[in-house]
Amino acid sequence: MSSTHIVSIYDEELKYLTRRISEMGGTAEQMVSDAVRALVTTDGALAQKVISEDVVLDNAERQINEKAVLTITKRQPVSADLREILGAVRIAAELERVGDLGKNTAKRVIAVQGSGMPRKLARGLEHLAELALMQLKEVLDVYATRSVEKAKAIRERDDEIDAIYTSLFRELLTYMMEDPRNITPCTHLLFCAKNIERIGDHATNIAETIYFMATGAQPEGERPKDDNTASLVAAEPSA
Amino acid sequence: MSSTHIVSIYDEELKYLTRRISEMGGTAEQMVSDAVRALVTTDGALAQKVISEDVVLDNAERQINEKAVLTITKRQPVSADLREILGAVRIAAELERVGDLGKNTAKRVIAVQGSGMPRKLARGLEHLAELALMQLKEVLDVYATRSVEKAKAIRERDDEIDAIYTSLFRELLTYMMEDPRNITPCTHLLFCAKNIERIGDHATNIAETIYFMATGAQPEGERPKDDNTASLVAAEPSA
Incomplete structure (x- = not known):
């Protein structure tokens, strides 16, 4: 009876971490989505909203870290439960960085304002953001279900x-x-595109962390973490 | 007698983490320093060496994570000892990213080759790298001594x-x-400069982690994490 009681409090603590991670994920997604919309529509007020929201993720990460230390200290978890807590700390750090990238994108709205972004570019950025956000959303769903197979995919x-x-x-x-x-x-806009591309990297890092939480191992095989533009040389315009 | 024995094995485990972090720090510093030299002298072979070294940091981070899980499981540390282990995990992640930035900088050597970088730009990049590397070196020294005051500075x-x-x-x-x-x-070169600027951010993150390890708290007060160029608009050239 007393042992069941302890276990259920402990479950509450793990649920707290899971819930806070989901909240952080939702905030990060919204920030990135708003930042790209602000950029494409040159909406300074929306950009300002994104910039002011960053502190929410900073505070959430701090609270998750504090809860993790407290829970490990009080419960002394091992194996899967310990990995659960360490994984939450790692995922919180990734999401805090996604928020930073959204904030940095929003800050660039003012520099792009009035430049009349070609429709084709705006569409390209929106499409890039859609894919990165879809990847982030999927990886947060995988976090909720802990599916190792999906994390690998x-x-x-x-x-x-x-x-x-x-x-x-x-x-x-x-x-x-x-x-x-x-x-x-x-x-x-190059830096904005790079910011969004990096969100995909963070989603991949989260997927690797979920795999680690479920199995205690890192997924095997190299994965290309870098983009392909590092050695890209554009053709010069015809004079 | 038996308790002394356990404590000394435990100390060995913490020392292992400290030693591996120092090694990672040395590798990351060398990678960044070599990448910038390769960039400024357009030395493709040196760039290739940096790119191939990245795997060393990836492996070291994985081993530190595994050791951390094992040590927490076996020793069930609390308070300062627990923070010591969690801090090592966080610092290893920061150093792995510094290595990624060195690698990305090295990859750009080929795109810059033959462009005849103006001496003034090369000097600027070298100076930026010197400062970022000095900050990284100092923070790794602080990690060795755990000085809270220096971490704050x-x-x-x-x-x-x-x-x-x-x-x-x-x-x-x-x-x-x-x-x-x-x-x-x-x-x-813009992306290279941004990479180097981000190394300063990682040094700052490590300083915050050392503060957390020593005190159990995050340092107070906002710190500017973003650079100042996000809203920078250059004057247009006179026609």
């Missing part, structure tokens, strides 16, 4: 995001070469 | 790096506007 599927990022990167370089007035706004 | 001193990064950012935009042939190499 997400980890192996970063390629589409990379392909779109590479094509956006090329396109932005071309715009910059066409007209020097495009250089400043397109530079900021 | 490092955290509050990211400003110089940001100032140099902002000036490099401006300069790169200017070169791009002067000649469209500069656009591709300068774009890659």
Whole structure:
């Protein structure tokens, strides 16, 4: 009877961590989605809202860390329960960084304002963001269900995001070469695209953490963490 | 007698973590320093060496994580000892990312090759890297000594790096506007500068973790995590 009581309090503590992670995930998704919308519609007020929300994730991460230390100290968990708590700490750190990337994207709205972003670029950025957010959403669903198979699948599927990022990167370089007035706004859009591409990386890191929580091991096999633009050289414009 | 024996084995485990973190720190510093040298001297072979070293940090982080889980399970540490182990896990993750940034910088050597980087830009990048590496080196020294006061000081001193990064950012935009042939190499240099600026952020994160390990709390007060270029608009070149 007393032991059941202890177990159920302990379950409450694990549920607290799971719930806070889900909340952080929802906030991070909303921030990124709003940041991209603010960028494409040059909505300064929406950008400001995103910037001010970052503190929510900072505080949530701190609270999750404190709860983790308290729970390990009080319950002295081992194996799966311990991995559960350590995994929550790692996922909270990833989500806090996703929020930072949303905030940095929102900050660039002001530099891009008034530059008349070509429709094609805006669509490219929106599409990139949709894919990255879908990956983040799926990995948070996997966190709720702890499916090892699904975690592995997400980890192996970063390629589409990379392909779109590479094509956006090329396109932005071309715009910059066409007209020097495009250089400043397109530079900021390059960093925005990179921010969104990195959200895909964080989703992949979360998938690896879920795999670790479920199995105690890291998933096998190399995965390409870097994008493909690092050695990309654009064709020079015809004079 | 038996209790002394257990304590000394436990100390060995904590020492193992401290030693592995120091090794990771040394590797990460060397990678970043080599990457910037490869960039400035366009040394493809050195760049390749940096790229191939990344796996060393990936493996070290995995081993530190495994050791942490084992040690918590076997020893069930509380308070300072528990924070010591959790802190090592967090610092290992930061150092693995520093290595990723070195690798990404090295990958860009090929895209910058043959572009004849102006001496002023090369000096700017080298200076930025010196400051970031000094910050990383100092924070690793603080990790060895666990000085809370020094950890706080490092955290509050990211400003110089940001100032140099902002000036490099401006300069790169200017070169791009002067000649469209500069656009591709300068774009890659922008990402390299951003990579190096982010190393300063990771050093700051490590300083915060050391503060947490020593005190069980997060340092108070906001700290500016973002750079100042997000809303920077360059003057257009005179026609």
